[in-house]
Amino acid sequence: MTLYRLLTEDDTAAFCHKVSEALSKGWVLYGDPTYAFDHANGVMRCGQAVIKDADVAYSPELKLGAQ
Numbered sequence: 001m002t003l004y005r006l007l008t009e010d011d012t013a014a015f016c017h018k019v020s021e022a023l024s025k026g027w028v029l030y031g032d033p034t035y036a037f038d039h040a041n042g043v044m045r046c047g048q049a050v051i052k053d054a055d056v057a058y059s060p061e062l063k064l065g066a067q
Helices: 013-024
Strands: 002-010 028-038 043-053
Touching: 002 013, 013 028, 013 043
Parallel strands: none
Antiparallel strands: 002 043, 028 043
């Protein structure tokens, strides 16, 4: 099955580290990154979808970040 995650974070190095960590664990970039202003918190936010093929059955309890 193909797993899907949307990684989000404030526009800081933390976002790049989050994406880099996912890539190092076998996740693959899916689509273009997003960049938007978070009015509630007054900061820019980044997002990047990633996917990964895994030999697991889907369950709502599945911890995607642990895959």
